[in-house]
Amino acid sequence: MTRTQALDAFKADLAGIRFHDDANYLSARSKDYFWYSPILNDLLQDKLGELVVVPQSVEEVTAVAALIARYKLPLTLRGGGTGNYGQCVPLEGGVIMDLTRLDKVREIREGYVRVEAGARISRLDEAARETGQELLMYPSTRQMATIGGFIAGGSGGIGSLRHGMLRDPGNVSYIKVITVEENPQVIELRDDAIQKVQHAYGTNGIVVEVGLALTPATDWIHTAALFDGYDHALRFATSAQEGGMDCYLLTAVERRFAPYYTKFGDYFPADRDAIFAMVAPSELARFTAEAEARGPCLLCDDQGRNPRGRSSARL
Ligand SMILES: Cc1cc2nc3c(=O)[nH]c(=O)nc-3n(C[C@H](O)[C@H](O)[C@H](O)COP(=O)(O)OP(=O)(O)OC[C@H]3O[C@@H](n4cnc5c(N)ncnc54)[C@H](O)[C@@H]3O)c2cc1C
Incomplete structure (x- = not known):
């Protein structure tokens, strides 16, 4: 059986299970975020699935799995398609199974x-x-x-x-x-x-x-602390972690990324390195004191506002 015959037979047997085979839909569902990498972009940008199935229940997933095996078609599973290494890309064409309808x-x-x-x-x-x-x-x-x-x-x-x-x-x-x-x-x-x-x-x-x-649940406070040097930023984050400060996130962001955080505007200037953080409310005072103890530092929330209501002037 040729691939075309196998796909036609597969489609005929889907018996009401939702599928799409128009070019735009196929193109969108054949990609994830591999294009972050110029190497993967060259390798993967032309890869295309031939059919997208969208099962609405576990029973439909099972029926599709049986048909895939029967017609020996390549199968690529897909959730939100946000993987950044091409994990969702159908290297050999075939069927893409979109699982987003299984959402209960x-x-x-x-x-x-x-x-x-x-x-x-x-x-x-x-x-x-x-x-x-x-x-x-x-x-x-x-x-x-x-x-x-x-x-x-x-x-x-x-x-x-x-x-x-x-x-x-x-x-x-x-x-x-x-x-x-x-x-x-x-x-x-x-x-x-x-x-x-x-x-x-x-x-x-x-x-x-x-x-x-x-x-x-914790009502995490989104904040950022800025430092004059990536090493100072990292030392702060490491010591906060070692000191058991209750944070959900402590991420060091080097100054060259600053221009891409447009919503921060002047709050993340290109001459500072940042620690982006999600801090427990009970720890905010400690977070602020320890950040400020490391030298000039500016704190702001994820909208670029100062969480302590102070002016944006550098401390
Ligand atoms: C900006 C950015 C930031 C990211 N940050 C993180 C991060 O902090 N941590 C992290 O771990 N990842 C991160 N990722 C990668 C990715 O976003 C996450 O891993 C995400 O959870 C993948 O979920 P998805 O539904 O988009 O999966 P998809 O991209 O749809 O699929 C991922 C892989 O899982 C397979 N798959 C999908 N659904 C199923 C299923 N039901 N059964 C079996 N296999 C399945 C796919 O075939 C593929 O191989 C990031 C990606 C980007 C672009």
């Missing part, structure tokens, strides 16, 4: 949430916050990325300072996977066994549901 929060209780893999991380965090809890960590692509894509393709992120990496014990405790076989299996992995599919880029199964730890 199945169970939420103290310290735990079980959710379908295609749920956007921002929506999931909002659902957790409605119960007074929050996610342990998320990538900076929180708005678009899915929780399944994070587990299959990510590693850690904002919050990791406090809670470690995704792979650390207890952070992800349950994953349900569908295999790609003519008779797909449903495999439930618990605790350490989740490592078999965590960070495997969907190459050994389709993640359809995950169980994650939650922690009591």
Whole structure:
């Protein structure tokens, strides 16, 4: 059977499962953020899938998996498509499975949430916050990325300072996977066994549901401290971390990036290096005092406002 015949037969057997095959849609769904890299951009920019399927339920995912195996078509799984190494790019054409319709929060209780893999991380965090809890960590692509894509393709992120990496014990405790076989299996992995599919880029199964730890929510204060030297910025962040300061994020940003943070305007001048931070309210005074103790320093929130209501004059 040729690829065209296999695809036609696949489409005919989809029996109502939603799919798209128009050129613009295919082009958009065949890319992630690989274009950050000029090397990957040269290698991947022309790669295209031939069909996008959008299952609405685990049953539809299972039906698609069986058809993929029957017609021996290449399959690329896709969440929010925010990976930056081309993990979502269909190298051999074939079918792209968009998992974003699997977005239901199945169970939420103290310290735990079980959710379908295609749920956007921002929506999931909002659902957790409605119960007074929050996610342990998320990538900076929180708005678009899915929780399944994070587990299959990510590693850690904002919050990791406090809670470690995704792979650390207890952070992800349950994953349900569908295999790609003519008779797909449903495999439930618990605790350490989740490592078999965590960070495997969907190459050994389709993640359809995950169980994650939650922690009591904190009303994090977004702030930034500026330093006269990257070394001063790093020393401040290291000492804050070693001193157990309760932060969700401490990220050093070198002065050459300053012009790209346009919303900060004058608050992030090109002659200063920054620590971007999310600080617990109870720690803000300590954060400020320790930053200022290291020399001239200016603090502002993520809108470029000074959180202490003081003028923007450099201290
Ligand atoms: C500016 C920027 C900042 C980023 N910051 C971080 C960060 O701090 N930490 C971090 O870890 N990553 C980061 N990333 C990478 C990426 O955004 C995250 O890992 C994100 O969580 C991926 O989720 P996604 O839904 O977009 O996954 P996708 O890009 O859609 O997929 C990622 C991988 O997982 C596979 N996959 C997707 N869904 C499933 C599924 N249901 N079952 C099996 N496999 C699946 C895909 O085939 C692909 O291999 C960043 C990327 C950018 C562009």
